[in-house]
Amino acid sequence: MARGYIGLDIGSHSIKVVELKPGKGASWRLHKFGLHKLPAEAIVDGAIMNSSAIVEGIRDLIARHKINAREVITSIAGHSVIIKKITLPAMTDEELAESIQWEAEQYIPFSVNDVYLDTQVLNRTSAESGQMEVLLVAAKKDIIQEYTAVINEAGLKPLIVDVAAFSIENCFDLNSESAPNEIVALVNVGASLVNINILSSGITSFTRDINMGGNQFTEEIQKQLNVSYEEAEALKLGGNISSAQSTTEAIVPQEVGSILRSTSESLAVEIQRSIDFYLATAAGLRLNRVVLSGGTAKITGLVDALEGTLNTKVELSDPFRNISFNPKEFDPDYLKDLAPMSAVAVGLASRRLGDKPA
Numbered sequence: 001m002a003r004g005y006i007g008l009d010i011g012s013h014s015i016k017v018v019e020l021k022p023g024k025g026a027s028w029r030l031h032k033f034g035l036h037k038l039p040a041e042a043i044v045d046g047a048i049m050n051s052s053a054i055v056e057g058i059r060d061l062i063a064r065h066k067i068n069a070r071e072v073i074t075s076i077a078g079h080s081v082i083i084k085k086i087t088l089p090a091m092t093d094e095e096l097a098e099s100i101q102w103e104a105e106q107y108i109p110f111s112v113n114d115v116y117l118d119t120q121v122l123n124r125t126s127a128e129s130g131q132m133e134v135l136l137v138a139a140k141k142d143i144i145q146e147y148t149a150v151i152n153e154a155g156l157k158p159l160i161v162d163v164a165a166f167s168i169e170n171c172f173d174l175n176s177e178s179a180p181n182e183i184v185a186l187v188n189v190g191a192s193l194v195n196i197n198i199l200s201s202g203i204t205s206f207t208r209d210i211n212m213g214g215n216q217f218t219e220e221i222q223k224q225l226n227v228s229y230e231e232a233e234a235l236k237l238g239g240n241i242s243s244a245q246s247t248t249e250a251i252v253p254q255e256v257g258s259i260l261r262s263t264s265e266s267l268a269v270e271i272q273r274s275i276d277f278y279l280a281t282a283a284g285l286r287l288n289r290v291v292l293s294g295g296t297a298k299i300t301g302l303v304d305a306l307e308g309t310l311n312t313k314v315e316l317s318d319p320f321r322n323i324s325f326n327p328k329e330f331d332p333d334y335l336k337d338l339a340p341m342s343a344v345a346v347g348l349a350s351r352r353l354g355d356k357p358a
């Protein structure tokens with residue numbers, strides 16, 4: 001049987017690896033899964049600062065989980081990627097491929113020479129008006145080179161570089177369905193980034209990455225309770241630091257709870273701003289569903305804060321829902337615990353080749 005592909009999500013907090021095999025019928029079976037925590041600041045603002053930590057992390061995952069596959073599907077995110085829905089005169093794919101190089105210039109803040117461009121035609125239904133809607137993706141070459149370099153150095157072969165916002169859509173498609181005319185916001189809250197992808201009738205209509213995430217919670221605890229970053233992180237995860245090397249008086253859990261609540265509120269407001277920006281693009285748009293993923297989805301209170309702010313039901317993403325696995329190989333509780341942070345990696349691993357090469 002041919003060797004499979006590795007979905008590799010290099011996040012700023014941890015690297016996640018997922019390998020899927022075809023299961024019964026059209027479904028998938030979990031073949032490999034692993035997570036490697038990175039040291040602080042290994043990735044800052046999407047840029048790789050500590051490449052050896054990442055190379056070691058990838059090697060550790062490959063060795064520890066005895067992964068034989070070598071070809072990697074990975075993703076990038078943040079301000080080095082621009083995704084825009086643009087309207088162009090109706091044209092064939094060949095014409096689009098030819099003209100996009102000079103069409104793109106006006107839509108992106110970088111020189112077209114510094115980016116890789118990709119397009120996806122969203123609809124040609126308005127062809128009678130002589131126009132079509134196209135999703136334009138521009139990713140900075142230098143960031144792609146940074147990510148492919150660490151993957152090469154770890155002994156693997158980068159095959160596709162996708163965008164995190166699209167991977168969470170792949171993951172959603174695997175596990176859920178959206179109804180016609182439904183507007184669904186996929187929101188992935190990691191450590192340093194929030195990836196948003198708004199689907200309208202199941203098609204991406206808007207994406208945005210916000211520079212916020214779980215780090216904000218840790219930093220607020222650190223600042224307000226005057227503890228170290230590590231202590232703040234432990235408190236955030238529900239731990240107790242009174243037995244650790246704490247230099248402070250006993251921390252009252254209520255204080256942590258109220259910081260988590262207030263930070264959840266401000267994060268929810270930022271997410272609302274992006275969603276409102278999209279909803280304001282046409283009359284009558286209404287948000288129907290929110291699907292939340294990412295490690296920070298585990299903060300108690302974030303779901304409530306989002307539901308209150310967005311006035312919409314918020315569901316937690318369940319990336320492994322339609323993926324079968326052998327409970328002798330994978331502890332169901334462990335998978336359940338890590339499911340929120342696995343959305344991007346699952347989306348990458350389930351990407352079919354030829355789908356949308358970057």
Ligand SMILES: Nc1ncnc2c1ncn2[C@@H]1O[C@H](COP(=O)(O)OP(=O)(O)OP(=O)(O)O)[C@@H](O)[C@H]1O
Pocket residue numbers: 010011012013014015189190191192193194213214215233236237294295296297298299300340341
């Ligand atoms: N049980 C938990 N409660 C609260 N926060 C948690 C919990 N588990 C993990 N987190 C937080 O989730 C974040 C990591 O999530 P995730 O793995 O999605 O991020 P990442 O992909 O590594 O980072 P990014 O995509 O932002 O660069 C960290 O901030 C971590 O502290």
Ligand SMILES: [Mg+2]
Pocket residue numbers: 011012190191344
């Ligand atoms: Mg992430």
